[in-house]
Amino acid sequence: IAGITQAPTSQILAAGRRMTLRCTQDMRHNAMYWYRQDLGLGLRLIHYSNTAGTTGKGEVPDGYSVSRANTDDFPLTLASAVPSQTSVYFCASSDSSGGPTGELFFGEGSRLTVL
Amino acid sequence: GQNIDQPTEMTATEGAIVQINCTYQTSGFNGLFWYQQHAGEAPTFLSYNVLDGLEEKGRFSSFLSRSKGYSYLLLKELQMKDSASYLCAVMDSNYQLIWGAGTKLIIKP
Numbered sequence: 001i002a003g004i005t006q007a008p009t010s011q012i013l014a015a016g017r018r019m020t021l022r023c024t025q026d027m028r029h030n031a032m033y034w035y036r037q038d039l040g041l042g043l044r045l046i047h048y049s050n051t052a053g054t055t056g057k058g059e060v061p062d063g064y065s066v067s068r069a070n071t072d073d074f075p076l077t078l079a080s081a082v083p084s085q086t087s088v089y090f091c092a093s094s095d096s097s098g099g100p101t102g103e104l105f106f107g108e109g110s111r112l113t114v115l
Numbered sequence: 116g117q118n119i120d121q122p123t124e125m126t127a128t129e130g131a132i133v134q135i136n137c138t139y140q141t142s143g144f145n146g147l148f149w150y151q152q153h154a155g156e157a158p159t160f161l162s163y164n165v166l167d168g169l170e171e172k173g174r175f176s177s178f179l180s181r182s183k184g185y186s187y188l189l190l191k192e193l194q195m196k197d198s199a200s201y202l203c204a205v206m207d208s209n210y211q212l213i214w215g216a217g218t219k220l221i222i223k224p
């Protein structure tokens with residue numbers, strides 16, 4: 001089934017540990033995004049990539065890094081996790097070949113708890 | 116600053132109609148989007164408005180007034196499966212999506 005796969009779906013992590021959330025899409029979308037979703041707040045953009053080989057910072061990039069080595073994969077790394085990074089993380093993609101679009105396709109999310 | 120406002124929670128009865136409002140103040144405007152998110156699941160795209168007026172898609176309709184910075188999502192013939200959060204998002208002048216916190220819709224039999 002075409003779509004976006006995120007892994008892990010859930011993880012408990014000790015503060016200070018390094019963690020990579022994986023995201024893979026098979027729709028050949030050129031744009032990909034990482035969001036975090038916290039109770040009472042809207043989705044907040046962490047990092048994005050408009051095309052393979054390029055990345056950009058979103059609204060809340062501090063403490064996170066991304067890479068986009070190819071079209072399909074867009075991993076998010078927490079270099080040294082802190083409790084404030086406890087959240088649900090969503091990876092998303094869009095087909096922006098015809099221009100920017102707000103029609104995003106989301107993965108099922110990764111629930112991360114940092115203790 | 117940029118801001119999207121929508122009610123935190125609404126309750127409606129199965130079979131009825133409900134209107135979920137969204138007001139926005141953003142740096143530029145390149146479209147307004149509505150998403151549905153069931154509890155514990157990913158958001159899914161519902162509708163897109165870039166011009167003023169009403170867009171109808173089955174039981175769901177979305178309205179936009181750019182001059183008022185206002186949109187609503189209208190859900191007709193409510194079903195229990197419509198219980199979900201509804202997210203309003205605006206694409207700003209930099210083509211970045213600004214998201215509201217979402218409206219949790221509770222449907223009662």
